Amino acid sequence: MACTSLKLAGWVIAAAIVFGSVGCNRSREDAHAREVATRVRTEFLHAWTNYEKYAWGHDALKPLSKTPQDWYGQSLLMTPVDALDTLILMKLDKEAAKAKELIVKNLSFDRDVYVKNFEITIRLLGGLLSSYQLTNDKQLLDLADDLGNRLLAVFNSPTALPYVYVNLKTGQVRDAKTNPAETGTLLLEFGTLSKLTGKPIYYEKAKRALVETFKRRSSIGLVGSTINVETGGWMDADSHISGGIDSYYEYLWKCWLLFGDKDCQKMWHASIPAVNKYLADEVRGELWYGHADMNTGRLTASQYGALDAFFPAVLTHSGDVARARRLQDSSFKMWNMHGIEPEIIDYKTMQIVYNGYHLRPEIVESTYYLHHFTHDPRYRKIGEKIFEDFVKYCRVDAGYTALQDVVTKAKRDEMESFVLAETFKYFYLLFAPPDTLDFDKVVFNTEAHPLRRTD
The missing domain is CATH 1.50.10.10 (Glycosyltransferase)
Structure with a gap:
């Protein structure tokens, strides 16, 4: 019994040393991470x-x-809107307050300019919505609602896929040649705007565009690089995970997570096996992702x-x-x-x-x-x-x-x-x-x- 007790005591001491050293290492790692x-x-x-x-x-x-540089010849406060939630998360309170004041006082979307829907949605609409959720300043939500309403015209194509550019004042649209990232990377922002404003149209339009993109995947499950929003036909069969397609896949998964939308979950599960089957490429024992023909799956680059x-x-x-x-x-x-x-x-x-x-x-x-x-x-x-x-x-x-x-x-x-x-x-x-x-x-x-x- 005494021997057993001594053994147990030894194990307890050894465990304490091991777990203590792990704790010390973790503490040092955390301290360094804070630095x-x-x-x-x-x-x-x-x-x-x-x-x-x-x-x-x-x-x-x-x-x-x-x-300074302005995208369209007049400022839409791209950097302040895009950076505001970073300022808030870093607890740079003085800088955040100054940026927010600039935005609510000076930002206007009543501009006779054609803007790129995709970039304006992810940078400005996304930035206004996240900053609203972090600050509860309804002026930011009002700006997001005004912007979202002005962007809706992009969805007025024969296929419901969005045009590339929209005039913020007139609602006129142009450029029918687009890609899956620009048609399928809108639902997180428009969907959040819909939930916060109680206006279903935002969610419906952006989801329809995502679904219409998905419906046009090839028989083996891949999408191409370029699509015409008026005909719905592919203009380039190059498939990959790089710019022009990338965030389309990202949003299939994330729209399921954010909204619990089971259609998005199903589209993700229907898409990702083809990406991993045809685009993944083993070279030198390393995993890479390349380019393939969307119809045949043949690697092309x-x-x-x-x-x-x-x-x-x-x-x-x-x-x-x-x-x-x-x-x-x-x-x-x-x-x-x-x-x-x-x-x-x-x-x-x-x-x-x-x-x-x-x-x-x-x-x-x-x-x-x-x-x-x-x-x-x-x-x-x-x-x-x-x-x-x-x-x-x-x-x-x-x-x-x-x-x-x-x-x-x-x-x-x-x-x-x-x-x-x-x-x-x-x-x-x-x-x-x-x-x-x-x-x-x-x-x-x-x-x-x-x-x-x-x-």
Whole structure:
């Protein structure tokens, strides 16, 4: 009995040492993560204060020339609206209050300009809705409702698929040649607006566009790159997960999560097996996603890039963590080729196809999702490496700037609003304490605007 008691005591002590050391390691990791989060917040402020200094009231800052830029010749306050929820989440209260005041006093959509429905929806409509949910300032919801109402005209095509451009004042539309991302990445925003305003038309129009896109998939389950909204016919059979298709798949899954819409769940489950069967490509024991013909499934190009790097996040979110881990390893390999990811590479030859870097968020987004779901400290280490490279090569006197060439690190005079809306937000959330944002109560739109369930 005494021996047994001594053995038990020994086990208890050993366990205490083991669990104590695990606790110490976790504590050190968390402390370091908080330090990195503080650094991210400081660097975000560097970008934001220079926007305030050189481009206040305009859509964006050009950080090399220190000049403002407006998308359509007149400002729609793209950067303030896109960045407001980041300011709020980072508890930059003074800056957030100043930005919100600018928005509610100066933002008007009564403009005789043609705007791109997709970009305006994800950046402005999404930004206004998330900021309304974080602040409960009804002026933001009123602006979102006004904008949503002006955008509705895009859906007036023979197929119910949206035109690319709409005039905010006249409701005239143009450009029938579009893609699945632009037709299928609207329901999170329009649906949330519908729930918050009690106006079903927003949900109905955006869902119809998503369903009409899905209905036109090929017999093997893939969609193409280009579709005509007037005829409903495909103009390009190139299928992939990159820009032009990417967020179509993202929204099939996320609209099920945010709204509990079982049609979206069914469309996701009908679509993702074809993506994994025909677009996934094993090279050197690595997992990549390439391009294929939507009708035959034949692989046509071994290209992958910065925009494709969103897919590990969606895979993780939908429960396919093993595949997500492998694809994230490939994305990180692409990043490490030159210390900054190129826009597009050929993953078979590991040669650059397009050498620019636009400060994109997708690889950071996937790192955040993988860390959130796996709690694997490796993903914070990856994220810290990406952040250090980002600061090293893209920080300039007046903010952060894109790169013309990731090899030479030649700079490009560009700091899009998504850098503040997405890239910095995902860096921050990766390292910030979990109570910064309750992940399980929100769904991020494709511009990283967190939208809460409303039912």
